Amino acid sequence: MKFNINFFKKRTFLRQSHAKTSVQKLLNPTREWATGLVSTGVIFIIFAGYIGYDFYIQYEGVESATPVEESIVVYRQKDVAAILETYQNREKEFMRLRGIRPQQIIIPVPSNEDATSTEMEIPLAE
Amino acid sequence: MVHNKTKIIIGIATTLLLVTVGMCAGFFYLVEQHKLTLNEQMIKIAQERTRKDNLAALVRTVESSKEERSNFTSRIITEEQVIDLLALIETVGREQGTTLATKSLTANPLNATFEELEIHLEATGTYEAVVNTLGLLEQLPYQSRVTQVLITNSGDEEKIEWNASFVVLVTKFKKI
Numbered sequence: 001m002k003f004n005i006n007f008f009k010k011r012t013f014l015r016q017s018h019a020k021t022s023v024q025k026l027l028n029p030t031r032e033w034a035t036g037l038v039s040t041g042v043i044f045i046i047f048a049g050y051i052g053y054d055f056y057i058q059y060e061g062v063e064s065a066t067p068v069e070e071s072i073v074v075y076r077q078k079d080v081a082a083i084l085e086t087y088q089n090r091e092k093e094f095m096r097l098r099g100i101r102p103q104q105i106i107i108p109v110p111s112n113e114d115a116t117s118t119e120m121e122i123p124l125a126e
Numbered sequence: 127m128v129h130n131k132t133k134i135i136i137g138i139a140t141t142l143l144l145v146t147v148g149m150c151a152g153f154f155y156l157v158e159q160h161k162l163t164l165n166e167q168m169i170k171i172a173q174e175r176t177r178k179d180n181l182a183a184l185v186r187t188v189e190s191s192k193e194e195r196s197n198f199t200s201r202i203i204t205e206e207q208v209i210d211l212l213a214l215i216e217t218v219g220r221e222q223g224t225t226l227a228t229k230s231l232t233a234n235p236l237n238a239t240f241e242e243l244e245i246h247l248e249a250t251g252t253y254e255a256v257v258n259t260l261g262l263l264e265q266l267p268y269q270s271r272v273t274q275v276l277i278t279n280s281g282d283e284e285k286i287e288w289n290a291s292f293v294v295l296v297t298k299f300k301k302i
Contacts, residue, residue, distance in 0.1 A: 073180075
């Protein structure tokens, strides 16, 4: 093979115009800055999301996950009403057996000259 | 071949990167520690809040049930009402035509608040009077119950007298 001195001259990558293009492709400040800023923004968003989620879990989740001492006093009003009714019926029956009407209250009358009795009955409304 | 200036820049950048990563890790460690403390405090706050809510509900229940509790309390005699109760029992017997006498009275402790009065009674009279007296003792307007009843007859054929013995248990407040 015969050495051709014009071989390198014919190679396109050594031409001045192509060399300029290659340097611009390798080093492009605008592109590097944009890449850096976008990467930083993505990392920031990811971390901000994680921290926000963590805060939400901490703020909202703790109360629901908190073991609460069960010391609630249950007041069974129906049972109470039923028992009180039983007591009332019992008292009425007691008074009925004694011959006293439950609707009557006996109160002492203040003494005066015209009074012939020291007690009077005041029937209450049924 | 790498220039010295480039080496210095790479070294500074690597150092800054390591320092930044280390600071981030340190801050995260501190944040985690604070998070644990915060978690414990939030649990305490939640427990206190729950306790407060329970207490408020209890106070509301106490306020709303004041009348019922008063009614309940009136059904349980106090130390001062024992004499009145015995007088009431004897009055009831007298009203029904029986001779009603209290034979013994003992107090059996139930718990820290209540005790039970065990009243032994003896009644003499006609059958109807004795049974009516028993009915009234069963309906005493207090927390009470009749646990023992013994009715026997005596006397001649013309005038039969009935003797009865009752045991009445009455719940009372302990003497403070």
